[in-house]
Amino acid sequence: MRNFLLLFGLLYCLASCSRTPQASQQQYTLSKPQQSFYLSLNALCGKSFSGKAVYPTDDTNPFAGKMLVMHVQACSDSTIRIPFAVGEDKSRTWVIRKTKDGLQLKHDHRHEDGTPDKITNYGGTALATDNKLEQRFPADAETAALIAMAATNEWTLAFSPDGKTFSYILKRDNQLRFRADFDLTQPL
Numbered sequence: 001m002r003n004f005l006l007l008f009g010l011l012y013c014l015a016s017c018s019r020t021p022q023a024s025q026q027q028y029t030l031s032k033p034q035q036s037f038y039l040s041l042n043a044l045c046g047k048s049f050s051g052k053a054v055y056p057t058d059d060t061n062p063f064a065g066k067m068l069v070m071h072v073q074a075c076s077d078s079t080i081r082i083p084f085a086v087g088e089d090k091s092r093t094w095v096i097r098k099t100k101d102g103l104q105l106k107h108d109h110r111h112e113d114g115t116p117d118k119i120t121n122y123g124g125t126a127l128a129t130d131n132k133l134e135q136r137f138p139a140d141a142e143t144a145a146l147i148a149m150a151a152t153n154e155w156t157l158a159f160s161p162d163g164k165t166f167s168y169i170l171k172r173d174n175q176l177r178f179r180a181d182f183d184l185t186q187p188l
Helices: 002-017 032-042 141-146
Strands: 048-055 068-071 073-075 079-086 089-099 102-109 122-125 134-138 154-159 165-172 175-183
Touching: 032 079, 032 089, 032 102, 032 134, 032 154, 048 165, 068 175, 102 134, 122 141, 122 154
Parallel strands: none
Antiparallel strands: 048 068, 048 175, 068 079, 073 079, 079 089, 089 102, 102 122, 122 134, 134 154, 154 165, 165 175
C-alpha cells in the first residue's frame, strides 16, 4: 500500500508539472512594430540607466533634482520588469507584457516590505501603430476605476531615433504632465 501511495504521489506530481501554461504564461504574437519595440527593450536587459526629469521644469515636479534610475531586469519572452528608482524611493516598477490585445504597460507600486500599494497595477494597452521606436498606452478601464482623474492618461515609452535616449512620458487630457529621459549610452 505504501509503495502504491508513493507511486500515486509521483504520478500526480508529474501530471501537475506538465499542465499547459496558464493565461499569464501564454505566448502572444504582437504586431511587427510592437514586437520590434519589445525586442529593443529586451536587448537592454540586465542594464541600468540614469535619467533626469525634464518636464515639468518648475517646483511642481516632485522628481526634480533627484537621481532617476531605470533597471531593465527580469526579462522573458513575455514580460519585462523595469524597477524605476527616484532617489532612495524604489517603490515603482514598470511592467511591460505581451497580451492577447497587444503590448501592455502596468505600474506596480509596492511598499518597502513588498506589499502592494493601494494604488497599483494601473496602465493600459498600446495603440496600434507602425512606429517601432515609440509605444503609447492609453489608460484602461482598470486604471479609470482605480484613479478616476487618470482616465485620460496616456503613457509613452520611446527610444530616440539615434538610440541614445529612452523616454517615459505621461500626458493627461492630451497635455504633457511628466517626462523623464534616460541616457542609454552610459549604462551604470
